[in-house]
Amino acid sequence: MTTQGPGLHTHVLDTLGLEIAAGDCPPGRVLRTDELAQRFDVSRTVVREVVRVLESMHLVESRRRVGVTVQPTEAWNVYDPQVIRWRLAGAxxxxxxxxxxxxxxxxxxxxxxxxxxxxxxxxxxxxxxxxxxxxxxxxxxxxxxxxxxxxxxxxxxxxxxxxxxxxxxxxxxxxxxxxxxxxxxxxxxxxxxxxxxxxxxxxxxxxxxxxxxxxxxxxxxxxxxxxxxxxxx
Amino acid sequence: MTTQGPGLHTHVLDTLGLEIAAGDCPPGRVLRTDELAQRFDVSRTVVREVVRVLESMHLVESRRRVGVTVQPTEAWNVYDPQVIRWRLAGAxxxxxxxxxxxxxxxxxxxxxxxxxxxxxxxxxxxxxxxxxxxxxxxxxxxxxxxxxxxxxxxxxxxxxxxxxxxxxxxxxxxxxxxxxxxxxxxxxxxxxxxxxxxxxxxxxxxxxxxxxxxxxxxxxxxxxxxxxxxxxx
DNA sequence: GTGATCTAAAAGTCATACTTTTTGTTCGCC
DNA sequence: GGCGAACAAAAAGTATGACTTTTAGATCAC
The missing domain is CATH 1.20.120.530 (GntR ligand-binding domain-like)
Known part of the structure; x- marks a missing residue:
């Protein structure tokens, strides 16, 4: 079940959320906004908004000069229905x-x-x-x-x-x-x-x-x- | 307790989160990104990122040609520690x-x-x-x-x-x-x-x-x- | 080897231009 | 007068490029 909303943002968010929840992108893995923008073929604007949302769920943490780090499971907002959906879809x-x-x-x-x-x-x-x-x-x-x-x-x-x-x-x-x-x-x-x-x-x-x-x-x-x-x- | 992080985003998010949780900005109230940008004296980029986060908590919903609508309490992610903090600080x-x-x-x-x-x-x-x-x-x-x-x-x-x-x-x-x-x-x-x-x-x-x-x-x-x-x- | 300094990488911020969706209005027709 | 379709404008969504700030990590002096 993929939450709908104005296309790009939702698609990128959902894809990344699923990947992280599923355990591809294991904790500690570092993502770069530029790379993500390239990978999804969207602007950095969109990627940044997605990252901010993932960050609010504590799925990732973004730090200057480092990048976007996937957080360990213990940090996740496991009561967020969105996160629950992603995890239930996973392994x-x-x-x-x-x-x-x-x-x-x-x-x-x-x-x-x-x-x-x-x-x-x-x-x-x-x-x-x-x-x-x-x-x-x-x-x-x-x-x-x-x-x-x-x-x-x-x-x-x-x-x-x-x-x-x-x-x-x-x-x-x-x-x-x-x-x-x-x-x-x-x-x-x-x-x-x-x-x-x-x-x-x-x-x-x-x-x-x-x-x-x-x-x-x-x-x-x-x-x-x-x-x-x-x-x- | 104000969560720390790179300044601008955090400050705007926290302020808006508190206002909504406290009941100023009652449900149904419509905010415009441009106005918010002006009010906080930040770029629309920052406001948009904040709105996206608030949206992921279901505190607001953003729709084209309408604006950012404050959602009714029943929609909020009340298990989000951030939301809990905001509400506990309120009335x-x-x-x-x-x-x-x-x-x-x-x-x-x-x-x-x-x-x-x-x-x-x-x-x-x-x-x-x-x-x-x-x-x-x-x-x-x-x-x-x-x-x-x-x-x-x-x-x-x-x-x-x-x-x-x-x-x-x-x-x-x-x-x-x-x-x-x-x-x-x-x-x-x-x-x-x-x-x-x-x-x-x-x-x-x-x-x-x-x-x-x-x-x-x-x-x-x-x-x-x-x-x-x-x-x- | 220890510590201060410098550098460059990456996120953070801003301004602007442009696209897309959607609402409300206007206009024509019945 | 009421109804439907075309239309215009408002607001969010997206893209781009320039610039700032922080900071990890290398470099260098001691």
């Missing part, structure tokens, strides 16, 4: 998916608990609708439809938590779910147990059962982690 | 601190549990040392020294979890703790209960007691949240 997607799923397993239960407290009737209704949509698409190779409802479901929970930091993790979760569906060979239908858990979670939230919401979400997360262990190298 | 620091602390309360217990499993002897030693440092600086108006050890402590736990996403939250936690110490009138010494909890947590991690590590961290988080309720509007 160590499995590792990436795992660490993101562990993150989800920490956050979503708490978010679900808060959602059980604060969800509006509209949010509860939307949640139930998503759960039903998941049920409807859980059989017969309708993975895309299922994914859509799954993403919407988790997004609603995160939003309903009322916490901004949780809510903004919706994009990350969406990337994880999409990455899982698209890149792991998922010829089978989704786990029926997971579907059931989502339905029950929608109920728990609607009824304001905090403890249950937390527990069910934890189960969902455990299932997701287990699935990763089974399907990923 | 609604209390709200910000609260939502970040809730985030901590979700993540740190899980991270501590993992740390109890995976921490190396070196990490355990460092943890104990930090805890002792906290004890030593917990009385007699040594807030700065205490803060330093507190930050180091939580950083080690997050790193020892072995999960990259958790580890990279160290910067966020550091910002939160620093913000709490510096911006809330903390003439008193830190809560003795919190100090004790940290010491016990270091022990739990060293002994590999996962459940205990989780529980103690939860208690620390609850205390922090309570403290916020008491001290913030």
């Amino acid at each position: 160590d997607r499995p590792r990436q998916l795992r660490s993101l799923t562990v993150l989800r397993s920490a956050i979503e239960p708490v978010a679900a608990g808060l959602a059980a407290r604060h969800a509006t009737p509209e949010q509860c209704a939307a949640l139930t609708e998503c759960a039903l949509g998941m049920v409807a698409t859980s059989r017969g190779q309708q993975l895309e439809g299922y994914l859509e409802h799954d993403i919407a479901f988790h997004r609603i929970v995160l939003n309903a938590s009322g916490n901004e930091m949780f809510a903004r993790l919706g994009d990350v979760v969406a990337e994880v779910l999409a990455g899982r569906t698209h890149h792991q060979v998922m010829f089978e239908d989704p786990d029926p147990a997971a579907v059931t858990l989502h339905v029950r979670l929608a109920e728990a939230v609607r009824e304001g059962d905090v403890a249950d919401a937390e527990r069910l979400t934890k189960e969902i997360a455990v299932g997701a982690l287990h699935e990763l262990d089974v399907l990923a190298p | 609604d620091r209390p709200r910000q601190l609260r939502s970040l602390t809730v985030l901590r309360s979700a993540i740190e217990p899980v991270a501590a549990g993992l740390a109890a499993r995976h921490a190396t002897p070196e990490q355990c030693a460092a943890l104990t040392e930090c805890a002792l440092g906290m004890v030593a600086t917990s009385r007699g108006q040594q807030l700065e020294g205490y803060l330093e050890h507190d930050i180091a402590f939580h950083r080690i736990v997050l790193n020892a979890s072995g999960n990259e996403m958790f580890a990279r939250l160290g910067d966020v936690v550091a910002e939160v703790l620093a913000g709490r110490t510096h911006h809330q009138v903390m003439f008193e010494d830190p809560d003795p209960a919190a100090v004790t909890l940290h010491v016990r947590l270091a022990e739990a991690v060293r002994e590999g007691d996962v459940a205990d590590a989780e529980r103690l961290t939860k208690e620390i988080a609850v205390g922090a949240l309570h403290e916020l309720d008491v001290l913030a509007p």
Whole structure:
């Protein structure tokens, strides 16, 4: 998925971002703006803007008389959805998916608990609708439809938590779910147990059962982690 | 805390970032690159680079024939440490601190549990040392020294979890703790209960007691949240 | 070998000219 | 009067070239 925008800048940014995230251009490698301009056949202006953006993500550092140095992984802004997308497209997607799923397993239960407290009737209704949509698409190779409802479901929970930091993790979760569906060979239908858990979670939230919401979400997360262990190298 | 770097770009970026995060320049407000160049007395080149960076943080969106539009809060990359810093410097620091602390309360217990499993002897030693440092600086108006050890402590736990996403939250936690110490009138010494909890947590991690590590961290988080309720509007 | 000095490489900055997209207006037609 | 198409201008996007500033690394003196 390549973010669109006025052509040149976006193209160069995306290409470089992918290369760095993928590990070509290993940390320590030095790039020169002039070379990049030549390589992409764009003006130095464009390259400089791209470099500034990569720098703000701490993927590179630019120093006078040295050049643009690729930074070690530990420096990267790994919560930037753009960076996440680049990394998920790269070689160590499995590792990436795992660490993101562990993150989800920490956050979503708490978010679900808060959602059980604060969800509006509209949010509860939307949640139930998503759960039903998941049920409807859980059989017969309708993975895309299922994914859509799954993403919407988790997004609603995160939003309903009322916490901004949780809510903004919706994009990350969406990337994880999409990455899982698209890149792991998922010829089978989704786990029926997971579907059931989502339905029950929608109920728990609607009824304001905090403890249950937390527990069910934890189960969902455990299932997701287990699935990763089974399907990923 | 103003990130340093080659002067002009950094200065303009920081100023604009602060203004937007603070809510001057409300969402929907349109800026023009020429005006900005004039206002800061820099070339359009510099302004454009700044705008591109702000755009990558989703603080603004730049469109032809329209200008640079400030985006609504929901679009911002709120996990970007830079954005966090800007927001914590602004008016609604209390709200910000609260939502970040809730985030901590979700993540740190899980991270501590993992740390109890995976921490190396070196990490355990460092943890104990930090805890002792906290004890030593917990009385007699040594807030700065205490803060330093507190930050180091939580950083080690997050790193020892072995999960990259958790580890990279160290910067966020550091910002939160620093913000709490510096911006809330903390003439008193830190809560003795919190100090004790940290010491016990270091022990739990060293002994590999996962459940205990989780529980103690939860208690620390609850205390922090309570403290916020008491001290913030 | 140590330290001060010099040099050149690369990023940083600026001014300007030109292109492209897009919005809002104008004009003609029904 | 309202509707659609052509049009003009505004603002960002791109390109280029000249110049400045920092600084790593070489050179040179001691």
